[in-house]
Amino acid sequence: MPKLKVIVVGAGLGGLCLAQMLRRADIEVEIFERDAGPWARQQGYRLHIDRDGVNALREVLPDDLYRLFEATAMRPLPFTTIVDTGLKELRRMPSGGPDRAPRHWLAEGDPQHVNVDRTTLRHILLTGLQDVCRFGARMLRYETDAEGVTAVFSDGSTARGDILVGADGIRSAVRRQRLPEARIVDTGVRAIYGRIPIERVRHLLPGQVLGDVFTVASDARRVFFGLGPVVFPNRPDVASGRIAPQAGLSSQEDYVVCIVGGRREYFPGDGAMPREAGGPALQALSIGMLDDWPEAAGTILAHGDPSSFFAIEMHTSVPCDLEETFRVTLLGDAIHVMTPTLGRGANVAMRDAALLGHAIVAVERGEVGLALALNAYEREMTDYGFSVVRESAAMGQRLMGQDPLPAQRSHRVAFLKRRSLQPSVFLL
Numbered sequence: 001m002p003k004l005k006v007i008v009v010g011a012g013l014g015g016l017c018l019a020q021m022l023r024r025a026d027i028e029v030e031i032f033e034r035d036a037g038p039w040a041r042q043q044g045y046r047l048h049i050d051r052d053g054v055n056a057l058r059e060v061l062p063d064d065l066y067r068l069f070e071a072t073a074m075r076p077l078p079f080t081t082i083v084d085t086g087l088k089e090l091r092r093m094p095s096g097g098p099d100r101a102p103r104h105w106l107a108e109g110d111p112q113h114v115n116v117d118r119t120t121l122r123h124i125l126l127t128g129l130q131d132v133c134r135f136g137a138r139m140l141r142y143e144t145d146a147e148g149v150t151a152v153f154s155d156g157s158t159a160r161g162d163i164l165v166g167a168d169g170i171r172s173a174v175r176r177q178r179l180p181e182a183r184i185v186d187t188g189v190r191a192i193y194g195r196i197p198i199e200r201v202r203h204l205l206p207g208q209v210l211g212d213v214f215t216v217a218s219d220a221r222r223v224f225f226g227l228g229p230v231v232f233p234n235r236p237d238v239a240s241g242r243i244a245p246q247a248g249l250s251s252q253e254d255y256v257v258c259i260v261g262g263r264r265e266y267f268p269g270d271g272a273m274p275r276e277a278g279g280p281a282l283q284a285l286s287i288g289m290l291d292d293w294p295e296a297a298g299t300i301l302a303h304g305d306p307s308s309f310f311a312i313e314m315h316t317s318v319p320c321d322l323e324e325t326f327r328v329t330l331l332g333d334a335i336h337v338m339t340p341t342l343g344r345g346a347n348v349a350m351r352d353a354a355l356l357g358h359a360i361v362a363v364e365r366g367e368v369g370l371a372l373a374l375n376a377y378e379r380e381m382t383d384y385g386f387s388v389v390r391e392s393a394a395m396g397q398r399l400m401g402q403d404p405l406p407a408q409r410s411h412r413v414a415f416l417k418r419r420s421l422q423p424s425v426f427l428l
Contacts, residue, residue, distance in 0.1 A: 003028060004364050005161040007151050009139050009174055011038065013118075014332035014349030015167030016125035021060040021357030023128065027364055030159055031129065032137040032151065034168070038126060040135075042310045044118050045195050046228045046257040048213055049073070051112040053347035056354040064244040065124050071239040072124075072249070074115040074231045079212040085219055086294040087206050095213050113213050117230050117252060127247040139173045142328060149327045162370070163360065164328045167353075170315055172334035178325070179335075183318040187339055187396060188403040191261030192286040194279075194301070195308035198231070198254040201300050209256065214343070217297070222401045223262035223289060225297050230255055258301060260286040261314075263401045282309040314339050316393055318406060319386035322378050326371045329378060331356055336385035339402060341395040344388050352381050 004027050008015045011033035022029040035041050049057075057069055079092045095113055126133065138154040142164050149164045166174025170184055198210065209215045210229045218224040231254045240249035266289065283306050287298045317337045332349030359373040368376075389405075396402030 004163065004360065005029070006163045006165060006360060007032065007149070007159050007161040008165045008167055009151065010166065010168035010172075010332075010334065011035075011126070011133055011135070012043075012167060012169060012332065012349070013122060013125060013346050014353045015165070016122065016129065017056060017060045017350045017353035018165060018167065018331065018357050019129050019132065020062075020065075020125060021354065022360065023132075024060070024062065025357075025361045025364065027360065028161075029132055030161070031133040032139060032153065032159065033133065033135050034138040036136045038122065038135065039119070044193060044257075045255070045308075046230045047116050047118050047121065047346050048228070048343035049112075049114040049116055049121075050343070050347050052344075052351045054112045054114060056347075056350035059354045060350075060357060061124070062128070065127055065247065068239055068244045068247055068249075069116075069121065069124055071234045071243060072116070072120050072232055072236045074229065074233060076113055076115050076213045076229065077208075077211045078113050079208070081206075081208045081212050081215045083206060083215060083217045085217050085225075085290075085297065087217060087296050089206065089208065092208070092212070115213065115228060115230050117232075117236075120236050120249060120252060123249055124244075124247055127244065139168070141177055142174065144327050162327065163374070165356065166328070166330040166334045167332055167349075169333045170337045172330065174328065175330055175334050178328050178330065179320070179322060182320050182335075183406070184315050184337060185318060185403070185406060187314045187316050187393075187400075188264050189261060189314040189339065189396065189400050190264050190267050190311065191259055191314060192282050192289075192309055192311050194258045194283060194286065194304040194310075196256045196258055196300065196304040198229070198256055200303040201256065204296065204300050204303070205256070217293075218399065219293065221262060221266060222399065223266055224260070224400060225290060225293075226257075226259040226261075227300075228257045228259075230257065258286075258304060260289050260301070261400065262289070264313075277311060279309040280306040282311055314396075314400075314402070316396075316402075316405065317386075317389055319382075319389055322382055324371070325374050325378065327374075329356065329374050331381070336382070336389050338389045338392040339396040339400075340392070341399060341402075342388065342392045344392065348385055348388055352385070355381060 006029045008031045078095045081092045082090045143150045151159045214228045216226040236249035237251040240247045287301045290297045331352035359377040362368045363373045393405045
């Protein structure tokens, strides 16, 4: 039986997780990413990784790279702390425990909470894949036939394989062709992210900020100010040299990610924040958003690195049914993008990657047919993925004034049966 070849469109966390798993199984894989390079676009700083993400990384990474992940990952206390606008503690919300784990964690085992630097994690996931990852490759369309699938790129080049995986995020070209009726909608919420070196603000921060998963305040408008720490237990460059020299991680300083957000009406131009706006202007805007708050919040923001500030518009997918597939599938934000109120997006994408990886390995071994394996994967993935989308939207509606999910528009794009999930709070 000929060996499988898998084309992955998108070199984000989910696509790289899948590629790592396939390489470990000796399955041929090629990755195509539209960005000019791995660091060409600002994608954020701190990530909260829960047990779904940790379990997925353990499954997909070689042992040395998984140990490098562990060595560079912060283990915060399992709390989200709510503070008032003066940053005085109101309450600490347990982020889960052996007796009350929220059901939106899907993997078995005790809850886990890890704060990681996104760039460090992506660098780890890229290690060993450089020879199969092509940047600056924007996919226009794909063509399928009885023998395989061909991806067509904007420069006229093509790639041929047995399976095409759309891991290309919220603006997925694969989704547009595979599922043109699927909707990604504006939630009405905007946010500005920035990065603050810890040593600049240690004396200003409430004590729990550097220890808990996340700390957040909000006002009567539901404008919010969040802080999440990344304190490296080992310097990434030192840990890399000791555990996995081939990774070549760069030195990083400890920092706090800051987030200021709210309804678009509270941003200039009804929330029409151009992506090209410079960091200093966005830093000033974030400080201005909190003008009516006690000065502590604005002072902390003023200590941020001006070049680090960037703005996002929050979007969500609308849960839908997927018709049967034979060679083309999706994972992560390409199919179930969600708002960050549960801190689940990266975790669910990595879970998708591990689940899909197992399905493809089973096909390679002759244990199941290709179409059967892909459709079984999609049924499970959309079941849990859209459940988290719904819960994230409901939480975002309560905490940020997010627009509710729209009703179904057609017989093909329909809500799946709603599942009740335990609420969580702002793990962002």
